[in-house]
Amino acid sequence: MTGTDREAFRLEGVTKRFGDFVALSDVSLRVDRGEMIGLIGPSGAGKTTLLRILAGMLQPSEGRTLVGGHMVAKLSRLELRAVRRATGFIHQSLDLVPELRVVSNVLAGRLGFGGLWEALRLLTWPRRDDLVEVHRCLERVALTEKMYERSSKLSGGQAQRVAIARVLFQDPTAILADEPVSAVDPARARDLLEILARINAETGKTIVVSLHAIDLARRHCGRLIGMREGRIFFDRKAEEVTDAELDRLYDLGGAVT
Amino acid sequence: MIPSVAIRRTWGPTSTFLLALGLATFLALWQLDFLGGSFSAPGGLSEFRRFFAAALRPTMTSANTGTSILPDLREALGTTVFVAFAAMGLALVVGFVFGCLASESLWERDPVVMETAVGRVAQRALLPTWLVAIRAVMAFLRSIHEIFWALLFTALFGLSLVCGILALAIPYAATLGRIYAEIIDETPRDAARAIRGAGGGRAATFLVGLLPRAAGSILSYSFYRFDCALRSSSILGFVGFTTIGLNIRTAANYDHYQEVWTYLYALFALLVATEVLSGALRRRIAAWR
Amino acid sequence: MAMNPAERWQAVRSLRRDAPRDRFLQMGLLLFVGLCLGSWLFLDVDLRHPITGKSRFAVKPTFLDDAIPFDLRHRDEAGDWRLVWDTGLFWRWLGRTVAETGLDPFDLLPAEERPRSNALADTLALSVLAIVLAALMSLPLILPAAKNVALLEAFLPADRDVSRLERTLRRLAFAATRGLLVVMRSIPEFIWAFVFLIAFGPVALAGILALAIHNGGILGKLDSECVEDMDLRATRALSALGASKNSVALVGIGPRLMPQFLVYFFYRWETCVRETAILGVLAIRSIGFHIDHAFAQFQYDRAIVFILMNSLIVIGGDLVGTAVRRRIRGGGNLAA
Known part of the structure; x- marks a missing residue:
């Protein structure tokens, strides 16, 4: 149960500073494979920074990041790319290329597997098998009819689902999602989280998702991590988190001692 | 008290600009002896009248041979367009390479990749030097007007059309390169970073994450430069190439103003x-984006 | 529910077929790139002489001989020119060559040979007068060429309620202004200069007027597009205060246009510096006049010096323009 082969991510004493601003201070954390974790807390608590460090997109100022047992700081460029291929990231800003069609944006999920040639191929004449796979991924987010639509024409919720389809096409072992539902209405938000939860249940992918909507987090995530001012405020099973704790987490006036 | 405050508040960058401009204009007028009032045209009014009278009566028959100038006209226009296209073809390719190499985005470093000594030197010393160097080269190539490139090439190789095309392509490639680099660097990099976060390599990230976002502006600017290339191509005739400028100059030298106006x-x-x-x-590109 | 791969492929193909596209744009792009690259296939190049090809005038390339600085040339036994380096002589030659353009701070030329005027200063002066005149020409054309102002689209409904005659007149004026700007800018400054030179004779005014018309057309277009892109909702509140349409346009739009106006002004001024030089080919006394003259006399050594001098002021203008534009707004993309 506690063997390192079950470990997806581990942070050891991680601190991240941007200039004078301390985004994370002394955070230690372990995420096992197949978990679905909700990351909650007020704005500026360091959720995005934490996710980006887990994804190997930021280097901590102090402490160590281990992904699948590998120390990120010790990886070569190629190894780092391999680690990133195995971790999918859904950004708050989605980061689709709006000038490209949906299909190209989904195909971009696998750019980590090839070089310049693959990129040219993606833009000009993608492989038939890949297109079929893209279709399947879009089906899982119920968006097949938009496959050849231009991404700039999508609504916020549709763009969000394309971002998920891109991660599905990438087929990573873990998915990190940064505020994936902040820009969509409550009904869409529920749909999206159900999609994520189903992926977690059906494929056993590790999922870490940062959320503002606490009720959604409690309903879909097995474990909740509350963050405040760059520190972990609580970290326990979703059903064990009390309302009083949540109130304290978001209570701006209350002293945190 | 109040007036002085009011004056200070209305005195902004615009006023500074207008004052400097007025001063520069005055100096320029003085430099060119305009202040002495030497506006008069030495050519006299008769030439003026003859030239503009011909504007109303363009002709299709050559005053020299009595035959139609239509074949000449057609060939001259064809050459003009051909030179513009050929020069743009070369300039697009070279300018694109220039633009990519001179953009900071292409060389952006992954913040997580382990800092090696070589990498550090490359980032802190080589990259700024490289950017300054390639931009200086482009600035130099651009600063020599296509007409002067044409005169140089003509002196070197003779009046071949290839010289005209090269003369046009060199400064155009440099201009395109500079603007392409600016466009690429102004393109938001978030999508590119997302692709890099999914393990994309440098080339793939640049090609899929950045270039499609910049493509609209790049194409739009290329079309604009084609208009310019056509203008420049027609002017190359004035230094001897067989574009339409040559016909205009020749007809003018013979005082055949009616033919000049036809051309x-x-x-x-x-x-x-x-x-x-x-x-x-x-406009279509802008709407498509 | 579950589709097999073949069915999926059919679905993908039908989606791809129905994808929205802009055929006109696609064709235009394809044609443009095709013609640009394809034109090289039709280029009549003699592979034995790839660059000289079919020269209309068979000129013996004496360029390299004539490009040797004059004072460093010596004939060898075979009678060909040979470069014999002498640093002192080189600097003396360079100084005197530069001095011939009027830039002679060390009095290298005797007084009677000294030119009346400094060609570099003349070039700058021409470019300044040209861009000032161009800006003045463009000013009255900006608002009539901006669709939202000219056709009253940006005004309050009360202001838009004009007679049918006025509406027609406004449409006509708008079309005429647009047309005028197209004609002004699509004709190259060199051709304008050529026409004016025939008409006026070789005076600086012809060159200034030529540059001003072409650049006035470009400035008018760029600035009116800038006005069209403005969100004029705030401005039109002014007309609710009872201001007339003209004063709304002037007071409300003028100051907001100013930064972009300056950006374009300096951008075109840089181009003017560059273009002023070539008017020398038409005997307008800029540095280009010396360049053309040197080429005509096969004095390539001097031509190169003059071209480099010209490069210096063009690059100088570039640097000044870029710095000013960067100050006005952080950055300066010219891809307008």
Whole structure:
């Protein structure tokens, strides 16, 4: 149960500073494979920074990041790319290329597997098998009819689902999602989280998702991590988190001692 | 008290600019002896009247041979367009390479990759040097006007059309390169970073994450430069290449002003038509984005 | 529910077929790139002489001989020119060559040979007068060429309620202004200069007027597009205060246009510096006049010096323009 082969991510004493601003201070954390974790807390608590460090997109100022047992700081460029291929990231800003069609944006999920040639191929004449796979991924987010639509024409919720389809096409072992539902209405938000939860249940992918909507987090995530001012405020099973704790987490006036 | 406050508040960058401009204008007028009032035209009014009278009566028959100038006109226009296209072809390719190499985005480093000594030197010393160097090269190539490149090439190799094309392509490639680099660097990099976060390599990230975002502006600017290339191509005739400028100059040397106007009208029509067409394409690009 | 791969492929193909596209744009792009690259296939190049090809005038390339600085040339036994380096002589030659353009701070030329005027200063002066005149020409054309102002689209409904005659007149004026700007800018400054030179004779005014018309057309277009892109909702509140349409346009739009106006002004000024030089080919006394003259006399050594001098002021203008534009707004993309 506690063997390192079950470990997806581990942070050891991680601190991240941007200039004078301390985004994370002394955070230690372990995420096992197949978990679905909700990351909650007020704005500026360091959720995005934490996710980006887990994804190997930021280097901590102090402490160590281990992904699948590998120390990120010790990886070569190629190894780092391999680690990133195995971790999918859904950004708050989605980061689709709006000038490209949906299909190209989904195909971009696998750019980590090839070089310049693959990129040219993606833009000009993608492989038939890949297109079929893209279709399947879009089906899982119920968006097949938009496959050849231009991404700039999508609504916020549709763009969000394309971002998920891109991660599905990438087929990573873990998915990190940064505020994936902040820009969509409550009904869409529920749909999206159900999609994520189903992926977690059906494929056993590790999922870490940062959320503002606490009720959604409690309903879909097995474990909740509350963050405040760059520190972990609580970290326990979703059903064990009390309302009083949540109130304290978001209570701006209350002293945190 | 109040007036002085009011004056200080209305005195902004615009006023500074206008004052400096007025001063520069005055100095320029003085430098060119305009202040002495030497505006008079030495050519006299008779030439003026003769030239503009001919504007109303353009002719299709050559005053030298008595035959139609239509074949000459057609060939001259054809050469003009051909030189513009060929020069743009070379300039697009070279300018694109220039633009990519001179953009900071292409060389952006992954913040997580382990800092090696070589990498550090490359980032802190080599990259700024490289960017300054390639931009300086482009600035130099651009600073020599296509007419002067043409004169240089003519002196070196003779009046071959290839010289004209090269003369046009060199400064155009440099201009395109500079603007392409600016466009690429102004493109938001978030999508590119997302692709890099999914393990994409440098080339793939640049090609899929950045270039499609910059493509609209790049194409739009390329169309605009084609209009310019057509103008420059017509002018190359004035230094001896077989574009329409040569016909205009020759006819003017013989004082055949009616023929001059025929060529001028044909050139105007070509340029305005191109301008309208490329304008339509650029509007489509803007709408498509 | 579950589709097999073949069915999926059919679905993908039908989606791809129905994808929205802009055929006109696609064709235009394809044609443009095709013609640009394809034209090289039709280039009549003699592979034995790839660059000289079919020269209309068979000129013996004496360029390299004539490009040797004059004072460093010596004939060898075979009678060909040979470069014999002498640093002192080189600097003396360079100084005197530069001095011939009027830039002679060390009095290298005797007084009677000294030119009346400094060609570099003349070039700058021409470019300044040209861009100032161009800006003045463009000013009255900006608002009539901006669709939202000219056709009253940006005004309050009360202001838009004009007679049918006025509406027609406004449409006509708008079309005429647009047309005028197209004609002004699509004709190259060199051709304008050529026409004016025939008409006026070789005076600086012809060059200034030529540059001003072409650049006035470009400035008018760029600035009116800038006005069209403005969100004029705030401005039109002014007309609710009872201001007339004209004062709304002037007071409300003028100051907001100013930064972009300056950006374009300096951008075109840089181009003017560059273009002023070539008017020398038409005997307008800029540095280009010396360049053309040197080429005509096969004095390539001097031509190169003059071209480099010209490069210096063009690059100088570039640097000044870029710095000013960067100050006005952080950055300066010219891809307008």
